[in-house]
Amino acid sequence: MIFEVWAPKATSVELSLGDDRHALSRGEGGWWSVAVAGASHGTRYAYLVDGDGPYPDPRSRRQPEGIFGPSAVYDHARFTWSDHEWKGRDLRGAVIYELHVGTFTSEGTFSAAVEKLPHLVELCVDFVEVMPVAPVPGGRNWGYDGVDLYAVNETYGGPDGLKSFVDACHRAGIGVILDVVYNHLGPSGNFLHPFGPYFAGFKGSYWGDAVNLDGPDSDEVRRYFVGNAVQWLRDYHIDGLRLDAVHALHDSRARHLLAELSEEVDALACSVGRPLSLIAESDLNDPRMVRSLDADGLGMTAQWDDDVHHALHCAVSGESHGYYADFAPLSALAKVLTSGVLHDGAYSSFRGRAHGRSFAGVPGHRLVACVQNHDQIGNRPKGDRLPVPALKLGAGLLLTSPFTPMLFMGEEWGARTPFLFFSDHVEPALRESEGARRSREFDGFGYVWDAPDPSDEETFLRSKLDWSEAKEEAHWSVLCWYRDLIALRKALPELSDPRLDRVRVEVDPLEKWLLMWRGRLAVAVNFAQDSVTVPVAVSPEMVLLVSDEPVVADGKKLRLPAQSMAVCRT
Incomplete structure (x- = not known):
């Protein structure tokens, strides 16, 4: 099995497998690697960078002992999926x-x-x-x-x-x-610093250091996050x-x-x-x-x-x-x-x-x-x-x-x-x-x-x-x-229609009611502590859904009890 890690500023990187140490060889782009026979799914490992550590793998797929313990090899192919008929779901019209x-x-x-x-x-x-x-x-x-x-x-x-x-x-x-x-990592157990310039060197937000998205060596940092997103969607079948x-992502690139x-x-x-x-x-x-x-x-x-x-x-x-x-x-x-x-x-x-x-x-x-x-x-x-x-x-x-x-x-x-x-x-x-x-x-x-x-x-x-x-x-x-x-x-298609320019709203700030029109549907809401009359002409059979009774619809107006609403066909 081949172990790889990005550490562009390091002069030496070692792999720790129990009591054994294996020196990694430096390759292109600051990547280090070593092939180890016998390592497989479940093998515990960690890295030493310039003699410091051991640290978890920055791309660790599993931390069986928590954030301060060693990483474990995890083989995505070992899991048997049963969602072969799943074709995904569009966000449009979704809840x-x-x-x-x-x-x-x-x-x-x-x-x-x-x-x-x-x-x-x-x-x-x-x-x-x-x-x-x-x-x-x-x-x-x-x-x-x-x-x-x-x-x-x-x-x-x-x-x-x-x-x-x-x-x-x-x-x-x-x-x-x-x-x-x-946009940040937690303040505890964050061992990315020894490996490379993952951070920009200044506070990016209230929650922590800004991620290095546009400074030197940021190409690989960006790939770290993009690769993470792809992992969830591809290997975990996330939708x-x-x-x-994202407003806390500091990125000045074009x-x-x-x-x-x-x-x-x-x-x-x-x-x-x-x-x-x-x-x-x-x-x-x-x-x-x-x-x-x-x-x-x-x-x-x-x-x-x-x-x-x-x-x-x-x-x-x-x-x-x-x-x-x-x-x-x-x-x-x-x-x-x-x-x-x-x-x-x-x-x-x-x-x-x-x-x-x-x-x-x-x-x-x-x-x-x-x-x-x-x-x-x-x-x-x-x-x-x-x-x-x-x-x-x-x-x-x-x-x-x-x-x-x-x-x-x-x-x-x-x-x-x-x-x-x-x-x-x-x-x-x-x-x-x-x-x-x-x-x-x-x-x-x-x-x-x-x-x-x-x-x-x-x-x-x-x-x-x-x-x-x-x-x-x-x-x-x-x-x-x-x-x-x-x-x-x-x-009702009117309710999932996403066109904002087709939504009409009337409000009465004094009586505290709101009337929202969704096509031929009227959504009437009474925010007040007393009943109110909303000027919409609906009869009882036009009332589709009410939050509380009694709602009075006499064909000329709609009377709603305190803190209630109704959806009506007009």
């Missing part, structure tokens, strides 16, 4: 369901998550979006502190566990999107990637890393014969993100749209602190429902400057929107979710909107369990300072930061879903609401 493996079930494993797939099939979602699965410090983490980016967290089930989960999802007719982090915080990645993924899609999606998390509000390469865009299939979330959240919750301030008026919700974003060059009070560009001409399916996600819940001090009345209104608008809707695990039954920020750093300094670091990160957001200790195991355990809730009557009614909304969205 996404975001989950965190460690808290989705009490066991916190891929195999336990497979047992919940019938629930997702009945809900009728099209994709699951899995939060990052790269190895992390300790036994619990959101996943954004990952290192060893080519490996899979052993706590969840390792590489075979992920493959089994993807295989089961495909058999159930569900695509899989994997959240990946390329799409969600790219974390051809951005995202464009390079898009081109590689398009070529791979042709090879594997199924659609592959790239979804960027970006707060730039720049439509170039989702424009095609031939239109001088970056070629992303879609991007997260925080403006939609913020406007929905303000309307249903009444909150207006921090970055919510600009989104508090109902007119802001009307604008995002018809334009995709609020900040399209307009002034952003939170940033203290103008922000964004118009998304005119961009179809709504390229904007992934939500009422809740891991950030918007977990970045609240108490990790609290929306109360049920607010949640039902938000979901009703989201699932009748022109965007690609995304749900967060448990919201479909109005879960009462929080989703808190948790971690399990090994180093005492990192462990003890994590709470203070989080407090500093959200300084100025308008919160009194009284969050539980992220390092306390109880913080993690409290974040696990309680699946027994879904059987309770109050939660069952919420689940039925979600199922009915998704079924209606899939049955």
